Amino acid sequence: MTDLAHGAVTAAPSSALPETAGVHWRARVDETRLNRTARSWTASTLAHVVPFVATGAGLIVLEPLSAPVALAAFAQAWILPELYAQRGANVVRPKPLAAGTNPAAESRALGLLGDLVGHAARDLHGETGLVLERGRLGVWLVGPAGALLVRRGGRRTHCWCVRVPDPALPTADRVAHLLLALRADEEGFATVANQAFSGATWRVRRRLNREQRPALDTARAAAKAL
Template sequence: MATDGVAAAQALSPQELLPETAAVHWRPRVDERALRRMGALWTLTTVAHIVPFLVAAGVLLWLEPLTLPVALACVAHAWIIPELYAQRGANVVRPRGRAAAGPERISLGLLGDLIDHGAREHHAQTGLVPEAGRLGTWLVAEAGALLVRDGGRRVYCYCVKVDHPDLPSGDRIAHLLLALRCDEQGFATVANLAFAGARWRVRRRLRAPMRPALAAGAVATRSSTPA
């Protein structure tokens, strides 16, 4: 039986499929089911990192209260490891190097032609471009994107390789935005998933100016989720 992702791919014409998907032909096409599965796997991974350290801390204190410093170190590890994963996820939208002022200004003008006034304001304030999709609400940056899902509770952090990293920032965002609009599932298939987890974890690791975009993405996702 074909999966939802395969069926969706078959419904698209060859011109509508991202050509880059051919380079990762071994990857199953991302769909709702795949996203739920990946989210569950990331949750299990987080639990697998946290629980052993917490259990070890409890056992050490139960056996010998004087081992409190070691137990506290175990608790610290249980906290730090998921935070490092979240940091890796937040890094996908970290601003990259800038081109000269002239090309940057022109690229931002061209990007502005692709998006509406609200998205332009979001980009000016946060550096991220919001884009509503079938899989959730996307926040597109220069070399990656955040996908806000599950009523705004979970964020998927995708890193996307840009073929021409010397392009101005607006051109890089426009390139990813057009690819996303052309084939959303293909975009999620080609991109590398750096992290998937609770929105609050990602928010803590984002730069402060970007946090309002994540909050707005969560609101947009909740409003588009059927009751």
């Protein structure tokens, strides 16, 4: 999981994140690279799924009595993409509060986070734990240890794993720091973060916690309007 140093985001918007220097071997993320990454994930998924589908179909054609084995192959073809989507959804899955967490600090952090976003985003965070942020690359949902990017049209979602390496930091402060980093340098944020999944939004939605799904629904609706 990639780390964003706490307190590092002090520059004005559109300045490059200093953390990008730590991943200098990565090409900077932009529209073209995101589209290329999406095609790569699709090709990789097909490479895993098609052999199982072909095997199942072939077994039924050659020997109808082998249908149970064919069904197992079809099930495997379905399960593999679901496992990838689960890994993607995990980047925003709520984590239990660390032992010794100060409730007062958490409350203050929530207030500071609320000052950074509008009423709608504040309400959505209160319900789902995720903050919606519109960007040039699409619509983001930011959590304390990762973010989802719903691309224009709402059909594809990229899942990014990134965190603030300070175990004492309140959860809302982690979200606020990632949000500020995203606003300062959206492409740099996506470059620094580790991509956990890229695929159909409906597939990611299935793997999210039930209380987080309205956030993805809202982001998808916003992405369709871009």
